[in-house]
Amino acid sequence: MASKLSVTSHRADILGLRYVYPVISRRAGGLSIGVNxxxxxxxxxxxxxxxxxxxxxxxxxALDFALLEQELxxxxxxxxxxxxxxxxEVAPDKRVIKDIAIAGNGEPTSLAEFPDAIAKIAEVATQQKRVSRQ
Ligand code: SF4
Structure with missing residues (x-):
């Protein structure tokens, strides 16, 4: 049985992935896709x-680009x-992706491949957006 996801229930390990985790952000008012x-x-x-x-x-x-791409x-x-x-069990008014947030357990810009990682995230997001509109 899946765990409930809400503004008061944040578990970075909820999907058991290495880099990507979903949270419901009170500030953003919807789903935030976290990348650690x-x-x-x-x-x-x-x-x-x-x-x-x-x-x-x-x-x-060092970032495993293939794994990040797969998870995202x-x-x-x-x-x-x-x-x-x-x-x-996401509340009806929170069922929208508000952002992909580069956040997590430390300083993300300390990643040596940071610019390439951001480009990869943008590439995957653009591909998924295109597919979802077909
Ligand atoms: S030490 Fe400060 S900047 Fe670093 S992860 Fe903690 S809160 Fe963020």
Missing amino acids: FNTNNTCNWRCVYCQVQNLTVGVAP HSVLADVLQSDFYDRF
């Missing part, structure tokens, strides 16, 4: 309010073409 590059919980800062568990000083690990295609296709919102 810092899978090793690393940051180049040390904010006193940080909520990242086991945060260490460092940079994001899979999640976007599920949301746009399947029963994602019903399975996760």
Whole structure:
């Protein structure tokens, strides 16, 4: 049985993926597709309010582009073409993708391939948008 997804229920591991996770964003008013590059919980800062568990000083690990592409295609296709919102019991007024947020467990711009990663995310999003309109 799928877990409920709401503004008060955020679980980055809800799909069991490495990079991509869905959250319902109160601020955005709908579904936010999160992408976490810092899978090793690393940051180049040390904010006193940080909520990242086991945060260490460092940079994001090398990105598995093929896996990121696969995960993002899979999640976007599920949301746009399947029963994602019903399975996760998303409130009717939140059933819209508001953004793809590069966020997660650390500083995403510490990823060495950051520009290429953003280009890949844009490429996948554009492809999925095109398919969903056919
Ligand atoms: S992950 Fe964000 S909140 Fe945590 S130390 Fe880095 S910049 Fe600050």
